[in-house]
Amino acid sequence: MKFRKIGVLTSGGDAPGMNASIRAITRTALQNGVEVVGIIGGYSGLINENIRPLTARDVSNIINLGGTLLKTDRCDEFKTEEGMAKAIETCRKNHIDAIVAIGGDGTFRGATDLTNRGIPSIGVSGTIDNDISATDYTVGFDTAMNTVIEMVDRLRDTGESHARCMVTEVMGRHCGEIALLTGIASGAVGIAIPEIEFDVDACVQRMIEQKENGKRNFQIIVSEGVGGIDSGFGDRLAKTIEERTGVETRFNVLGHVIRGGIPTLRDRLAATRMGEKAVQLLLEGKSNLVVCEIDSEIVPVDINYALILDRMYKNKLKDGDLDKFTAEQVADMRAFCERKNAYVRELYDLANALSK
Ligand code: ADP
Numbered sequence: 287m288k289f290r291k292i293g294v295l296t297s298g299g300d301a302p303g304m305n306a307s308i309r310a311i312t313r314t315a316l317q318n319g320v321e322v323v324g325i326i327g328g329y330s331g332l333i334n335e336n337i338r339p340l341t342a343r344d345v346s347n348i349i350n351l352g353g354t355l356l357k358t359d360r361c362d363e364f365k366t367e368e369g370m371a372k373a374i375e376t377c378r379k380n381h382i383d384a385i386v387a388i389g390g391d392g393t394f395r396g397a398t399d400l401t402n403r404g405i406p407s408i409g410v411s412g413t414i415d416n417d418i419s420a421t422d423y424t425v426g427f428d429t430a431m432n433t434v435i436e437m438v439d440r441l442r443d444t445g446e447s448h449a450r451c452m453v454t455e456v457m458g459r460h461c462g463e464i465a466l467l468t469g470i471a472s473g474a475v476g477i478a479i480p481e482i483e484f485d486v487d488a489c490v491q492r493m494i495e496q497k498e499n500g501k502r503n504f505q506i507i508v509s510e511g512v513g514g515i516d517s518g519f520g521d522r523l524a525k526t527i528e529e530r531t532g533v534e535t536r537f538n539v540l541g542h543v544i545r546g547g548i549p550t551l552r553d554r555l556a557a558t559r560m561g562e563k564a565v566q567l568l569l570e571g572k573s574n575l576v577v578c579e580i581d582s583e584i585v586p587v588d589i590n591y592a593l594i595l596d597r598m599y600k601n602k603l604k605d606g607d608l609d610k611f612t613a614e615q616v617a618d619m620r621a622f623c624e625r626k627n628a629y630v631r632e633l634y635d636l637a638n639a640l641s642k
Contacts, residue, residue, distance in 0.1 A: 289383040289568060291321040293337065296354040297328030297361075297396065298389040300545060301412040301426025303553030304354040309345040310561030311386050311410075316342055318569055323382060327357045328389070329364035329396055332373040337380060349554055352429070352546045354412075358389070364396055370403065377405050384573065386564045388412040390424075391596060394576050398589050406573030408564045409589060412557075414545060417461035419599045419626065420592035421578035425560065427464070428552035430457070430544040434468040437540055438505055442472075445503030451475075451493070451535040453524040457544055458509040460600050464544075465509035466630065470637045476506040477637050478523065481630050484512065486526060492641055493531045504533060559584045591615070599623045 294311045296304045312322045322340040325331040348355050363369035376382070377400075384406045387397040390413035397407035411418055414430035434456050441452040458464045462479020469477035475496065476489035493504055506527065508520040524537035549557070560577040563584045567575055575586035590610065597603050598619050608616050 289315075289320050291323060291381050292384045292386060292565070292568065293323050293325045293332070293377070293380075293382040294340070294356065294386045294388070295325035295328055295331060296356045296358045296388045296412060297393040298358065299413060300352075300354050300358050301414045301424070301553075302352040302429035302545075302547055302549035303425035303557040304356075304358075304388050304412040305345075305348040305351045306549060306554045306557035307388050307410050307412060307425060307561035308340075308355055309349050310558040311565055312340045312345045313342055314562045314565040318565070320565075320569075323380065324356045325385075328359035328361055328393075329369075329373060330359045330361040331356075332376050332385075333361065333363055333369050334372075335376045335380070337376070337382075349558075350548060352548060354388075360392075364399075370399060373400070374403050374405060384408075384568045386410060386561070386568070388425075388561075390415075391418060391593060394418075394589050394593060397576075398574055398593075401574040401589075406568060408567055408573055408586075409576040410557075410560045410564050411576070411578075414464065415458050415461045416463045417459070417596075418576070418578075418592065419596045419622070420576060420587045421580065423556055423579040425553050425557045426545075426549075428550045429547055431464055431468050431471070432550055433544045433547055434464060434507075434540060435471050437538075437543070438468065438472040438474075438507070441538060442503055442505060445505070448534065449502040451504040451506065451524075451527055451531070451533045453506045453508060453520055453527065453535060453537045455508045455510050455520040455537070455539045455541075457541070459511045459515060462509040462511065462630075465507045466633055466637070469505075469507040470633060470640075472505050472507065473641070474505045474507045474637060475641045477634065478506070478508040478512045478519065479630075479634070480509060480511040481627070482634055484523075486523070488638070490527065490530045492638070493527070493533060496642070497531065497533060591619075595619050595622060599626060
């Protein structure tokens with residue numbers, strides 16, 4: 287099918303690098319004779335017909351900007367039949383033949399719904415958490431982590447001056463990768479992530495030994511997902527650490543600060559390659575895919591496969607989830623989860639081993 291016009295939107299949590307994707311998608315489409323409209327405010331823009339044409343010039347000078355030119359939203363109405371009908375009507379009325387949706391797993395579910403209703407759609411990752419299992423990398427992850435290590439370096443300065451421990455909470459709802467990798471890169475004495483039970487005794491022991499060796503400042507990185515969002519884990523851990531080690535301890539929440547900022551080279555590059563690939567796939571007549579980076583290659587993965595793999599990895603499979611897949615696919619998914627668990631464990635052990 288020759289598309290005349292595609293729509294691009296950003297949805298769910300924003301991430302640095304989304305703009306680089308918008309630019310790549312827009313320009314690749316235009317160069318192939320396909321018009322582009324930007325849908326403003328995620329799926330709610332589709333429901334409310336908040337759209338505007340995008341030219342090559344409209345996406346000039348955005349590759350270096352955080353946030354998203356197209357704004358974003360969380361739109362529950364889109365999950366309803368009425369909302370979906372309005373979204374489809376907007377596409378039909380404005381001759382939008384296909385959609386590229388930039389976001390996380392929720393956004394990809396929306397893209398599947400659109401495809402099933404006759405609007406071929408493709409997902410491109412834009413989520414700082416690196417929490418889409420099918421891809422090695424999600425756009426925004428690198429920038430967010432660089433912000434974390436910069437902030438932790440600042441906390442280290444004051445920790446060293448005052449001989450304090452800093453417990454720092456970072457984003458990552460169901461996925462501790464931000465905490466894990468920044469913990470390693472910050473030389474943390476402890477890392478708490480949802481994937482592995484935190485051994486507070488071992489952490490206290492390491493701190494006491496190091497304190498006796500003359501160490502003054504200690505960094506502990508906690509993923510917000512430990513014990514569930516708003517569980518208060520980090521705050522409680524800070525108090526426990528202070529009581530049991532005698533090291534004065536402060537609790538810091540970095541929160542949304544790591545969502546913003548100038549995208550790093552890594553994010554601009556991944557966003558550009560993924561955005562270009564999404565349009566190429568649509569032009570080849572393919573849809574219901576999420577564009578992934580696997581072993582440094584930019585490759586498509588079926589959205590349903592990606593979403594179920596995610597559920598398997600997060601131990602959230604529901605009855606019947608695996609019914610649509612062949613035994614070979616299920617075996618591949620299980621093997622993937624084992625490899626990923628081993629990778630996380632290896633990095634976790636490395637961080638603790640070096641904290642001497
Ligand atoms: P993210 O894409 O970052 O994971 P959300 O989970 O909030 O963020 O999803 C973004 C938006 O995608 C939601 O606000 C909603 O409009 C749409 N969406 C999420 N889940 C579904 C679903 N099951 N079906 C249709 N649309 C969905």
